[in-house]
Amino acid sequence: MGRVSAKTKQATRERLLDAAALEFARRGLERANVDAISLAAGHAKGTIYNYFSSKEELFLAVVEEACGRATASPPARPEAPARERLRATLAAFCVWAGANEGFARVLVRECLVGTPEVQRRMAQAEEPLLAEIQMILEEGLRRGEIRDDVQPELLALAIAGLTDLALAQHWASDGRNPALDEIPELVLRLLIGARLPAESR
Numbered sequence: 342m343g344r345v346s347a348k349t350k351q352a353t354r355e356r357l358l359d360a361a362a363l364e365f366a367r368r369g370l371e372r373a374n375v376d377a378i379s380l381a382a383g384h385a386k387g388t389i390y391n392y393f394s395s396k397e398e399l400f401l402a403v404v405e406e407a408c409g410r411a412t413a414s415p416p417a418r419p420e421a422p423a424r425e426r427l428r429a430t431l432a433a434f435c436v437w438a439g440a441n442e443g444f445a446r447v448l449v450r451e452c453l454v455g456t457p458e459v460q461r462r463m464a465q466a467e468e469p470l471l472a473e474i475q476m477i478l479e480e481g482l483r484r485g486e487i488r489d490d491v492q493p494e495l496l497a498l499a500i501a502g503l504t505d506l507a508l509a510q511h512w513a514s515d516g517r518n519p520a521l522d523e524i525p526e527l528v529l530r531l532l533i534g535a536r537l538p539a540e541s542r
Contacts, residue, residue, distance in 0.1 A: 356382040366446035407444035408466035423481025431525035449505045503528045
């Protein structure tokens, strides 16, 4: 039997991650079944262990993949006001969450209730998103556009955390309260303040 190509291995890994995201979203880390994930991805039982050393490593790979996909959208134009750039960044994250609900539910769930070790790894995986938010806040602070009574690093964490809570509430209410497209403005209104009249539509 010939060797499996790198392209085939990557495709298999992606299918396993997609199936794992759905299983973890439904059942959580503790109750997720590794064999069920292999079968759902269209492979034999135990295939996962050819790619990941344990269920925990698979879970963390799902978290890292989720963070990578969530931060892949291009940001707003750099010369735009900080609030507009923040809204664009959060809107892109929410659009991604709606299109990749399995991954998004895993990401949000573990951000809110994960173990300390998982949360430490998740903080590393989420760093690109937090860094983008913090950079926008720092630039907005220099321009006098953003509140100056909270450090940008702490405000970035608050924005990310409140966005996660809003997404959890969105799913708990079957998408009604708040609606996905309402989340960015809700978060910013609570933490940054109301839109300026010129921004109102």
